[in-house]
Amino acid sequence: MTVKPxxxxxxxxxxxxxxxxxxxxxxxxxxxMGVPVTYACLTLGEMGRNLGNPPFATRESLPEIRRKxxxxxxxxxxxxxxxxMGFRDKTIEFEDDxxxxxxxxxxxxxxxxxxxxxxxxxxCVHPDHEATARAVVEAVRRMPxxxxxxxxxVGFATNTVAEKGEPDVVIDITEVKEDKLKALxxxxxxxxxxxxxxxxxxxxxxxxxxxxxxxxxxxxIRFDDEE
Amino acid sequence: MxxxxxxxxxxxxxxxxxxxVYIHLETTNGSYATHYNEQFFNASAFIxxxxxRYEYGKVIDDNPHRVGLxxxxxxxxxxxxxxxxxxxxxxxxxxxxxxxxxxAVALEISETPFK
Numbered sequence: 001m002t003v004k005p006x007x008x009x010x011x012x013x014x015x016x017x018x019x020x021x022x023x024x025x026x027x028x029x030x031x032x033m034g035v036p037v038t039y040a041c042l043t044l045g046e047m048g049r050n051l052g053n054p055p056f057a058t059r060e061s062l063p064e065i066r067r068k069x070x071x072x073x074x075x076x077x078x079x080x081x082x083x084x085m086g087f088r089d090k091t092i093e094f095e096d097d098x099x100x101x102x103x104x105x106x107x108x109x110x111x112x113x114x115x116x117x118x119x120x121x122x123x124c125v126h127p128d129h130e131a132t133a134r135a136v137v138e139a140v141r142r143m144p145x146x147x148x149x150x151x152x153x154v155g156f157a158t159n160t161v162a163e164k165g166e167p168d169v170v171i172d173i174t175e176v177k178e179d180k181l182k183a184l185x186x187x188x189x190x191x192x193x194x195x196x197x198x199x200x201x202x203x204x205x206x207x208x209x210x211x212x213x214x215x216x217x218x219x220x221i222r223f224d225d226e227e
Numbered sequence: 228m229x230x231x232x233x234x235x236x237x238x239x240x241x242x243x244x245x246x247x248v249y250i251h252l253e254t255t256n257g258s259y260a261t262h263y264n265e266q267f268f269n270a271s272a273f274i275x276x277x278x279x280r281y282e283y284g285k286v287i288d289d290n291p292h293r294v295g296l297x298x299x300x301x302x303x304x305x306x307x308x309x310x311x312x313x314x315x316x317x318x319x320x321x322x323x324x325x326x327x328x329x330x331a332v333a334l335e336i337s338e339t340p341f342k
Contacts, residue, residue, distance in 0.1 A: 049329040049330045049331075050330075051322065051329070053325070053326060055310055055322070055328065058320045059251065059253070059322060059333045060314060061314075090273070127258060128258075158262070158265075
């Protein structure tokens with residue numbers, strides 16, 4: 001699919017690295033076209049489990065490490081407007097639901113995005129992902145039909161394709177795959193093992209499946225009152 | 228963090244006894260456990276900045292280690308502790324890291340609230 005310019009793109013994800021895994025390529029393509037991109041990252045991934053053995057971090061030093069990684073990843077993607085929203089990892093679903101909807105509404109009011117990228121409700125595995133997606137979809141659902149931005153949802157639960165069919169938005173990101181790799185590498189505390197594994201596979205002549213660096217796939221979220 | 232040295236860790240546990248302290252206690256299998264294995268029953272618990280006061284605490288010399296704190300009216304314990312450090316802010320951070328370097332349990336003690 002051809003990527004068309006947008007007025008403003010808003011990313012809403014709960015953890016540093018969610019954006020890189022799901023959308024780094026598409027974001028880089030928008031930035032290369034001069035489209036403004038804002039990323040609201042809700043937590044610092046404070047509860048990440050990978051501390052290494054021997055450890056490179058503690059439970060208490062991890063947030064600062066991940067904050068720096070996030071800044072570096074944003075640099076690789078060309079995101080100049082990064083908002084760290086200050087929530088705590090794994091607690092989003094326990095926050096007041098209205099407060100989360102309001103947070104998204106405020107971002108929409110301020111930025112007037114034509115496209116929002118988040119997770120796909122019910123198909124995004126992690127409770128923080130689900131809570132984030134619910135808040136975004138609810139905020140957009142409450143808008144007048146003709147003012148709503150398009151919302152792309154990232155779904156990766158094992159039953160996603162069986163129940164939802166193939167994603168309707170498939171972006172060929174080959175031209176920016178080096179940038180995506182850089183964004184993922186920036187999240188070193190989360191991705192070192194993966195990139196190491198990939199290197200090993202390349203050495204063995206079996207690189208990680210093309211899907212990682214060739215395509216990014218999204219479901220356009222539909223609202224009940226739409227055709 | 229370094230691997231548990233029972234005598235050294237015991238000394239630090241003793242140093243927080245009979246004081247009002249804040250604890251962070253966490254067990255986790257990771258939020259993706261059921262995604263990777265549908266049969267997996269994912270259970271965990273998390274408490275941060277609970278204020279307690281313990282009479283004494285003990286680290287058990289087993290590998291991985293267990294750490295128990297005796298309170299006036301109850302107990303706190305963690306099983307699976309492998310690593311610890313007294314960080315630059317004087318907090319005692321204990322963690323259980325599996326062979327892949329993933330945190331499975333954490334018990335942390337501080338005289339000031341965790342951020």
